[in-house]
Every structure is written in C-alpha cells, then in structure tokens.
Amino acid sequence: MGVSTSRPAEGVARVTVDFPPVNALPVRGWFELADAVRAAGRDPRVRCVVLAAEGRGFNAGVDIKELQRDAGHGSLIGVNHGCAEAFAAVYDCPVPVVAEVGGFCLGGGIGLVGNADAIVAAEDAVFGLPELDRGALGAATHLARLVPQHLMRALYYTSRTVTAAELHAHGSVWQVVPRAQLPSAALELAAEIAAKDGTLIRLAKAAVNGIDPVDVRRSYRFEQGFTFEAGLGGVAARVRASFGAGEGA
Template identity: 85%
Template structure:
C-alpha cells in the first residue's frame, strides 16, 4: 500500500496511488497523497503533475472498514485527510492532470474534480455513492464536473456518469482505451510541461484566483454535515448495511 512519485520525463512528475484492492484510502493514505502532491508541485524541476492509480479503479474514497473500527477518531482523520489531499491537488503550484481508470467514486471525485484536467479510460465511471455509505461530501467537486441539476440527481441517487458523458459536458479532456491511458495522460502533461515553468506557476495561481467557488471553504462546509451524520448515528446505521442485500435483493 503506497503513494509513490516518479519522474518519467523532463518536467513531469507522476504521483501514483496503489492501495489494493480498490484504492479506498485509510487516513494515512490521504495524508501521504497530500504530501506527495505538494512536494511534486514545490519541485522547481516539475512543470506538470500526473495523478494516477494502479489496480481496478482510480479511487473508491475512504476506507469504510477503518471508519467502522475506529469511530469518530477515524472520521475526524478521514475528514482532515481528504481535505488536505483535495486541497493539495487544487493548490499544487503546477497544473495537475488526473489519469482516471475504472471507478472514480467518493474521494476520487474530490481528487479529479480539483485537478486541472482529466484524461479517462473508456471504462471510467464517476459518482458519489455517499448516501449509500452513511456519508456526505464532495458535491463541491462533482459540481465542477457536471451541470448543477445533473450533479444533484447523481448525488441523491448515488448513480454514476461515464467518462464519455463527462467529456460531452466538457470536463474530461480525452477518453481512450485503458491500455492507452498512461500514454494519453503523459501526452497532455508533456504539452503543458513544454511551457515556461515560471509562467505556468503564475497561470495556475491566476486561474485559481478567479474561480467562482472557494473549493476549500465549500468542501469544509459539507464536512460539517458529514460529522453531524456521524454524531447522531444515522451514518453508522446506513454504513452498517453497506454490502448487505436489501429486502428482495438476491445476494451475489
């Protein structure tokens, strides 16, 4: 279980998440990811960061088993870890390209939604199953990927949108077969990294400065409701049913 950084080409850093089986990150994983992205952005040699993942999917959010085992302390840690990781992507001093394959759920939306650009495999799906997991949050970031009413419908139903659908909405740069994802992400990163490094950093700061929504403040507001759900017991009640068949549903 690791977060690693590599430098495949001049000007490009690739931060890779690998937490089998589904890249559902524990508290320490979120903090490690935040540290890795911030370090890559501070490196004067780096002009673009690619955020990638190994395994079946890009990210499945927080480790629910850790939450169930450690209660409120784990919830506080997960809230802080996600906040720091999402902020690290958004505030990275250079552009961040998210290379998304398979599922991009929960915390994955926070990461991809705060990236500067997204390249996705044709099997990628994006969504927030938070209401099915006894949680809230990351609507801030889903709203950066799809129009407002679609965001609300996806959020309330826990349904997902495909990479092709997000490309139609303009939030995904390119959709490619999974085998071509790494190369496509590097291709975009290479084009970005060819620009002047100092000017890129100024451009990133300028673009963040004109955003209509303060993503840090907005997401922190959402997290307050996540913690409220935890305090009053509704989160545990919903979370305890996670993975169990509902009435009339055949177990698989």
C-alpha cells in the same frame, strides 16, 4: 502499497496511488497523497503533475472498514482532515495537475479529479458519489465542477454514476481513450503543458485559481460539517451497517 512518485518525462512528476484491492484510502493514505502532491509541486523542475493509480480503479473513496473498526470518532475526524488535505493539495499545487482515471472514480476520487486541472480517462471509467448509500456526505463541491447543477443534484441524491464519455460531452474530461492507452495519453497532455516556461505556467495556475467563482476549500469544509453531524447522530453508522460487500465511498 502506498503512494509513490516517478519522473516519466522532463518537467513531469507522476504521483501514483496503490492501496489494494480497490484504492479505498485509509486515513494515512490521504495524508500521504497530499504530501506527495505538495512535494512534487515544490520541485522547481516540475511543471506538471500526473495523478494516477494502480489496480482496478482510480479511487474508491475512504476505507469504510477502517471507520467501522473505530468505536469512537477518531477515524472519522482523521479522514475528514485527510480528504480535505488531499483535495486542497491537488487544487493548490503550484503547477497544473492532470488526473489519469481508469475504472471507478468514486467518493473521494471525485474530490481529487474535481480539483484537478484536466482529466484524461479510460473508456471504462465511471464517476460518482455513492455517499448517501455509505452514510456520508461531501464532494458535491467537486462534482459540481464536472457537471451542470441539476445533473449534479440528481447524481448526488441517487448515488448514480456517469461515464467518461458523458463527462467528455459536458467538457470536463479532456480525452477518453482505451484503457491500455491511458498512461501514454495522460503523459502526452502533461508533457505538452510541461513544455511551457516553468515560471509562466506557475503564474498561470495561480491566476486561474484566483478567478474561480467558488472557494472549493471553504465549500467542501462546509459539506464536511454535515458528514460529521451524520456521524454524531448515529445515522452514518446505521447506513454503513448495511454496507458489507464494498470497501469504499
């Protein structure tokens, strides 16, 4: 259980998240993920990173049970910082990051894939922000990188999900494949990227980030202020109290 790194092909690092049962990450998990992505990006032999997960789904967001166990605000502060670090590590990774998404990609998972450079998804993949149903806010910054503005708002306000096929139609998912073919499809794209000159691909990543119209780090940090306000005001706890069956958001 935790975060591990492997080298499935020349020039490719695969960072895998495994927090059973649903990959709802605790505070330490977000920091471990950030550290692993940063370490992979620092390795001069790596020219592409694949971000993957074991188990039923790619990511179910934060571990809400951890927040519920904390009578104070330490866990909320910790997860705010942890998510920001993990999302930034993906975005700032010196080489392209390919997200390999199977099953559910919810809450914080949207922050990860929204900051990735490309997404390869399984046919069963669904994407969404159930934040309002979980007493939280955030990652609209990253959902807006996947779908048009008005669809983002409707999805955000309703907590509905969209399929991998729908995101493929919007151009934000590179490829949709059967679940069994997901690892090989993601690796195929990563290997194609990794075949480029290592120095040039790093310059290309820096150049593409430099022309982004939205500063994703500042934008997400702005959103987090409202999440913390909801926590201090008691509305987050009130909404989470009705959340019993699930484990992430």
